[in-house]
Amino acid sequence: MNRVAKLIFWAAVLLFWVSVVFMICEHWERARTHHNKLFDYASPIISEAERQDKILFEETRNTSPRPPAEIEAKYPVPEALENTSQAGLQALAEQWEGLILHCDMEGGILNRYGASHPEMTVQLARKANEVPHLSQMTDREHPEYGADVLSRFHLAVDEWRHPKPPQPHVYGSLGPYIDYVIPLPDFPDAGFRFMFHPFQKPGMASPEVFVILIPWRWRAFVGGYRPDYYETDAYPQYPKSEFWTNSRGFRDEEVTVPKPPGVYRIVCIGGSTTVEGPRNDLTYPKILQQLLRDHFNTNAIEVINCGVDGGSIRGQVFQYDECLALEPDLVIHYNYVNDTGDLMNSVLKKTVLRSEWRKNILDVLVKSQxxxxRLRRLWSPMMPTKTNYREEIEAMLMPSLKELCERTQARGARFALSSFAYPDIASLPEKEKYWFRNIFAIPLAIQMQLDDYILSADAFNEAARAFCEREGAYYIPVSEGIKGGANIFTDTCHMHMSGIQQKARIMFECLKEKIARHRAEKEQ
Structure with missing residues (x-):
C-alpha cells in the first residue's frame, strides 16, 4: 500500500512540475509574441512600404486615367455637410443618391434627408422615418449589427475628439466607413455604406454628427460590382486609394464589345488579390497590360480586371458569362484564399474532427501558442497533411476550374492558372514570422495556424500545376517567384505595390512568348 501511495505522490509531483513548466513556457511564448511587441518590430517595415505606395500613387496621378466626373461626384465628401442649410443637405443627398442622418451624440436620429432616386435609397429613407435611433437602421433580426454600427459611430466621435497620429495599416484596421446589408421590401440583399462625420460649428454648444448612407459597391455581396461606381479610401492598406467601375461593373476602363479587329484581349479573374491596388491603373492587370504593350510595341493589347472582392473559385462559375462576353483571347485566374475557409473546414471534419472527444481535446490544445x-514538429502529425488538402482541392475546387477552362477553350481562347502567393515565412526573421502568424485570421472549426494555411496553399499550387498539364492550360509560377514579408504583403495574401508589380512582371515573363505565338496563330 505504501508503494502505491508513493507512486501516486511522485506522479502528482511530476504532473505539478510539468504543469508549472508548461505554464511558464506558455507565458514566455505569449509575452515574446505579443501583438504590440511584434507591431513595434513590423511598424517601420510597413511604414516604408506604405510610403513607397503613396509616392507611386502621387507620382502617377496626373497621368492616370480618371473616372467620368459625374460618377466621381456621386461619392460623398463629408466636409461638404458643414455650414450647409437644410436645403443644401437635401441637395447633397440627391447628388450622392443616398441618405443623410443628422444625429445626436448618442446616435439618436434628429433629421433625415433622403434622395428621390434610386428606388433602393427611397426605401431606405422610408425605413429611416420609422426608427428613432441609428442602431435600428440595420437588419432587425440581427441587433448585433446595429450595435456594431453604433460602436463605429462612437469610435468616429472619439477619434474626432482625440485625434491620433497616422499608424501603419495592420490586418483588421478599420476604414473610415462600415458596410452592412439592410434588407428592404424590394431589395432583400441591399447593402449600404455608413460614413460618419462629427464636427462642431463655431459658437455651437455641442458637436453634431452626420451619418451618410450610400449604396455600397456590390450589386450583391461578392456577386459583382455596381456599374459606374466610385469611392475613395477603398482599401485601408494603402495610405491613399481610389476605386471605380465601368458600365459593366468591372474595375477598369470602358470595354468595347464586339472586340475591335486586331485587338488581343486578356481577362483577369479572381478575388481581392486580383482587383487590389490603390488605383485602377495600379493593379496587376493594368501593369501587365503596359508591360505587354511596351514589349510588343502596340496598344492593341488589353488586359481587363474582372476581379471581385471576396470572389471564390466556385462562385466564379456563376458570373463567368459576363467575363466571356468581353471576347477574351486569354483568361488569367489568380485566386485561392477565398475558398480556404470552406476547404480547410471540410478537411478538418474528415480528419482530426471525426469524433467529438477528439474535437474537444484539440479545441483546448490548439489554444496553446x-x-x-514551438512544438510544431510534434504537433503536425495531429493535423491534416498536404495529401489531405490535395485530395479535397481535387474534389472541391478543380471541377470549377475545369469548367472555367473548358468554357474558355470552347471559345477558342487560352486559359492560364497561377499559383497563389503567401509570405515567405521560412526565410523571414523570427519576429516577422510571428507577426504574420499573429495576423492570420480565417474562421475555422478549430483554431489553426498560418503554417496550416500555407500547407494548404502549397497543395493548391501543386494541384494547379498538375491541372494545367492535364488540361492544356498555362501555368504561371507567381508563388514561386515572390519572396518576402511585410515589405511585400499587407497581410497573409494581399500586397503592397512592390508585390503587385512583381506579380505582373512574373506573369509577363511567363506569358509573353505564349502570347506572341497565339497572336501569330490568330493572324494566319
Missing amino acids: FLTR
Whole structure:
C-alpha cells in the first residue's frame, strides 16, 4: 500500500512540475509574441512600404486615367455637410443618391434627408422615418449589427475628439466607413455604406454628427460590382486609394464589345488579390497590360480586371458569362484564399474532427501558442497533411476550374492558372514570422495556424500545376517567384505595390512568348 501511495505522490509531483513548466513556457511564448511587441518590430517595415505606395500613387496621378466626373461626384465628401442649410443637405443627398442622418451624440436620429432616386435609397429613407435611433437602421433580426454600427459611430466621435497620429495599416484596421446589408421590401440583399462625420460649428454648444448612407459597391455581396461606381479610401492598406467601375461593373476602363479587329484581349479573374491596388491603373492587370504593350510595341493589347472582392473559385462559375462576353483571347485566374475557409473546414471534419472527444481535446490544445508554434514538429502529425488538402482541392475546387477552362477553350481562347502567393515565412526573421502568424485570421472549426494555411496553399499550387498539364492550360509560377514579408504583403495574401508589380512582371515573363505565338496563330 505504501508503494502505491508513493507512486501516486511522485506522479502528482511530476504532473505539478510539468504543469508549472508548461505554464511558464506558455507565458514566455505569449509575452515574446505579443501583438504590440511584434507591431513595434513590423511598424517601420510597413511604414516604408506604405510610403513607397503613396509616392507611386502621387507620382502617377496626373497621368492616370480618371473616372467620368459625374460618377466621381456621386461619392460623398463629408466636409461638404458643414455650414450647409437644410436645403443644401437635401441637395447633397440627391447628388450622392443616398441618405443623410443628422444625429445626436448618442446616435439618436434628429433629421433625415433622403434622395428621390434610386428606388433602393427611397426605401431606405422610408425605413429611416420609422426608427428613432441609428442602431435600428440595420437588419432587425440581427441587433448585433446595429450595435456594431453604433460602436463605429462612437469610435468616429472619439477619434474626432482625440485625434491620433497616422499608424501603419495592420490586418483588421478599420476604414473610415462600415458596410452592412439592410434588407428592404424590394431589395432583400441591399447593402449600404455608413460614413460618419462629427464636427462642431463655431459658437455651437455641442458637436453634431452626420451619418451618410450610400449604396455600397456590390450589386450583391461578392456577386459583382455596381456599374459606374466610385469611392475613395477603398482599401485601408494603402495610405491613399481610389476605386471605380465601368458600365459593366468591372474595375477598369470602358470595354468595347464586339472586340475591335486586331485587338488581343486578356481577362483577369479572381478575388481581392486580383482587383487590389490603390488605383485602377495600379493593379496587376493594368501593369501587365503596359508591360505587354511596351514589349510588343502596340496598344492593341488589353488586359481587363474582372476581379471581385471576396470572389471564390466556385462562385466564379456563376458570373463567368459576363467575363466571356468581353471576347477574351486569354483568361488569367489568380485566386485561392477565398475558398480556404470552406476547404480547410471540410478537411478538418474528415480528419482530426471525426469524433467529438477528439474535437474537444484539440479545441483546448490548439489554444496553446507554445504547443502549436514551438512544438510544431510534434504537433503536425495531429493535423491534416498536404495529401489531405490535395485530395479535397481535387474534389472541391478543380471541377470549377475545369469548367472555367473548358468554357474558355470552347471559345477558342487560352486559359492560364497561377499559383497563389503567401509570405515567405521560412526565410523571414523570427519576429516577422510571428507577426504574420499573429495576423492570420480565417474562421475555422478549430483554431489553426498560418503554417496550416500555407500547407494548404502549397497543395493548391501543386494541384494547379498538375491541372494545367492535364488540361492544356498555362501555368504561371507567381508563388514561386515572390519572396518576402511585410515589405511585400499587407497581410497573409494581399500586397503592397512592390508585390503587385512583381506579380505582373512574373506573369509577363511567363506569358509573353505564349502570347506572341497565339497572336501569330490568330493572324494566319
